[in-house]
Amino acid sequence: MAYDQASAYDTIELFGLTEKDADLPIPDDAVLKDAIIRETFEALLGQLHSTGLEIEIEPLAHGLATLLQRRKVALTKELDRTADKIGALAKCHDGSEIAETSLEEAQARFLHLREIVAAIEVMSDAAAECYEVETGHAFIPAAGSRASLRAQETGAVFEARQLLEQHDRETAARSKVEGLPLIVSGATDWTDIDLVFSSLDKVRERIRQSRNQEIFLCHKGGKHGAEMIAARWARARGVAQARFDPRWSAHGRAAPFKCNDEMLDDRFAAAGVVLFGGNGVALNLGQKAEAKGLTVMRVADPAKRSADK
Secondary structure: OOHHHOOHHHHHHHOOOOOOHHHOOOOOHHHHHHHHHHHHHHHHHHHHOOOOOHHHHHHHHHHHHHHHHHHHHHHHHHHHHHHHHHHHHHHOOOOOHHHHHHHHHHHHHHHHHHHHHHHHHHHHHHHHHHHHHHHOOOOOOOOOOHHHHHHOOOHHHHHHHHHHHHHHHHHHHHHOOOOEEEEEEEOOOOOOHHHHHHHHHHHHHHHHHHHOOOEEEEEOOOOOHHHHHHHHHHHHHOOOEEEOOOOHHHHHHHHHHHHHHHHOOOOOOOOEEEEEOOOHHHHHHHHHHHHOOOOEEEEOOHHHHHHHO
């Protein structure tokens, strides 16, 4: 809607000068992804290609994606605080009209916030995908007795308790990672995207057929090479990821090897290891995995095979 065609009321509502924001509809996922995020990335970055500012595309794209990620985290914390408030209001509810109104308002705020968090999450995921398209890198971007309480429980209190229980279940479901861990590592100079995608597709399908389970990817969060491409594969296929970041300040040069030990810990019961080319760290991972009886799949870099001929 063009500004000069907007009514005064629409303009006031557009800029948030009314208290009707909770009643306004939230755009659907297609609008959030395409009309908002992708067009924003295109408008900001599209004209920078083949110019002296092309070098700024990566930091600008990362900044946009990070902004949405941080907003999602902030809103999630506010959602949790609102849930705590509902719990507190439900606990101290005395049956009065004031307590009833406060509880209903807190529930309405919670439901509205939950919709906003879901929308920002869609935008954040879309921004991460746009970053990957623009740069070719994975986005690596958190009183009284029970009897007396029950005696005072009104319909609003009952609904509040159910709302909190549903929120707890949904939070637990989002945090839970199911499936078999598959460890991936490899060379930082690996460039063959298709080979990583096809190899991981085959391993995933083989595990599905033999064990009837989904996998989740374990890697050290490398920003270049095989691990970065594997992270892109996981995002594209909807496969969960567990990142084991090397703790350089604590372990120094041994940090990547410590990560190998953490990923191979018996508690995770890894399904196997896939190595794309590799260096000393990847070699160490393969040797330790085989010593534990795990299957290790080694994929040679075709670029290096050609160079050796």
